[in-house]
Amino acid sequence: MSNVASLAAAALSETDGLLRLAPNWVPRSFLQPGRRLKLHPDHYYALGMHRGGIDERWFGSTTEAANDNRNWDEGLSYCVAGGEKFLLRDVVAELKGEIIGDAIWDKYGKWPVYSKFFDNMGPIPHHMHQNAEQAALVGQEGKPESYYFPPQMNAIGNNFPYTFMGLEPGTTKQQVVDCLDRWNDGENGIIDLSKAYRLKPGTGWLIPPCVLHAPGSLVTYEPQWGSDVFGMYQNLVEGREVPRALLTKDFPEEFHDDNQYLVDALDWDKNVDPNYKDSNYLEPIVSEQGDGYCDKWIVYGKVNGEQLFTAKELTLQPGAKCTIKDGGAFSLITTQGSGLIEQVTLDSPVMILFGAMTEDEVFVTAKKAQSGVTYENTGTEPLVTLRYFGPDAQPEAPANGA
Numbered sequence: 001m002s003n004v005a006s007l008a009a010a011a012l013s014e015t016d017g018l019l020r021l022a023p024n025w026v027p028r029s030f031l032q033p034g035r036r037l038k039l040h041p042d043h044y045y046a047l048g049m050h051r052g053g054i055d056e057r058w059f060g061s062t063t064e065a066a067n068d069n070r071n072w073d074e075g076l077s078y079c080v081a082g083g084e085k086f087l088l089r090d091v092v093a094e095l096k097g098e099i100i101g102d103a104i105w106d107k108y109g110k111w112p113v114y115s116k117f118f119d120n121m122g123p124i125p126h127h128m129h130q131n132a133e134q135a136a137l138v139g140q141e142g143k144p145e146s147y148y149f150p151p152q153m154n155a156i157g158n159n160f161p162y163t164f165m166g167l168e169p170g171t172t173k174q175q176v177v178d179c180l181d182r183w184n185d186g187e188n189g190i191i192d193l194s195k196a197y198r199l200k201p202g203t204g205w206l207i208p209p210c211v212l213h214a215p216g217s218l219v220t221y222e223p224q225w226g227s228d229v230f231g232m233y234q235n236l237v238e239g240r241e242v243p244r245a246l247l248t249k250d251f252p253e254e255f256h257d258d259n260q261y262l263v264d265a266l267d268w269d270k271n272v273d274p275n276y277k278d279s280n281y282l283e284p285i286v287s288e289q290g291d292g293y294c295d296k297w298i299v300y301g302k303v304n305g306e307q308l309f310t311a312k313e314l315t316l317q318p319g320a321k322c323t324i325k326d327g328g329a330f331s332l333i334t335t336q337g338s339g340l341i342e343q344v345t346l347d348s349p350v351m352i353l354f355g356a357m358t359e360d361e362v363f364v365t366a367k368k369a370q371s372g373v374t375y376e377n378t379g380t381e382p383l384v385t386l387r388y389f390g391p392d393a394q395p396e397a398p399a400n401g402a
């Protein structure tokens, strides 16, 4: 047995199927931190000014952040147990179905999803994520994603809490080609072809691949496929230039100057769908509730016919205790309060120093999730946790538009 396998096995037997994870901070050189991640205010540039500020915290991730000048382990979550620190990715490689469940291991050979808190001061460019076929052309995976705006993280909405999605019905492909042709002539005007929805804390959205979106400035919990591909179609945001390389980087090189190709890469029907909100807006739906607790679906529905990820928000009032069964392995983050998951402490920190350990994040094995996990609020305010699941793990989840 390798060192990681024995450390993980020891931790799992001691906790009955739980792994404690360390905060996993990711900087973005082209963004401005929104400063709501509970990170110490002096530490938002802990990786150096040249790396950009910390805009994201990733959860249960075995996916690398596709940053230039990255540290080798950027984006990868660490487990902490037995006084040691080791990558969740290595644990999954060693323990396979025993940790993520046989169905996911057999089909994907890895934990294929992750989630993050995304926290920016302002809006970001109108962009899309390639689908699986397009991403395969550049040796990557597609990236459907989903959003939930946790109320606990969103006391302040920052500069622009509205998200543009898709294109106004009736928009022509030529209009979008014209925008890309204007890349070096000042603002290219693509946002004039779209419309924004006001973001409401406690709700969310599904974002299918190849659909344009310009995320607004709420802190967003984002269960998504494990990939970092994108193409930015807007060239100027809040007066800052977007390099054209960020439009083309995940398309085959021979098409980098072919604006028609870049527009044809959009899922046109979905972008101009007049009923876009009906199929993609997510109001929480109660999954189960009882004495002092309520468990809600916050991310649900299928993307192009497949259930790729789902997420739930569990709230327990002070003193409440419950046991909940789930369909598969999950990664959990605490957004408020304190208590226990099984015998492991959960505690939402007030402020986190860069590099410091917390007690707010856990990964739970498929077997443990299926047999039932007990949660207890031992504190004086509600205990609130968010947890996301992998593909096909939750056949009971509601459908889109429910």
Ligand SMILES: [Zn+2]
Pocket (backbone or CB within 6 Å): 127, 128, 129, 145, 213
């Ligand atoms: Zn996106």
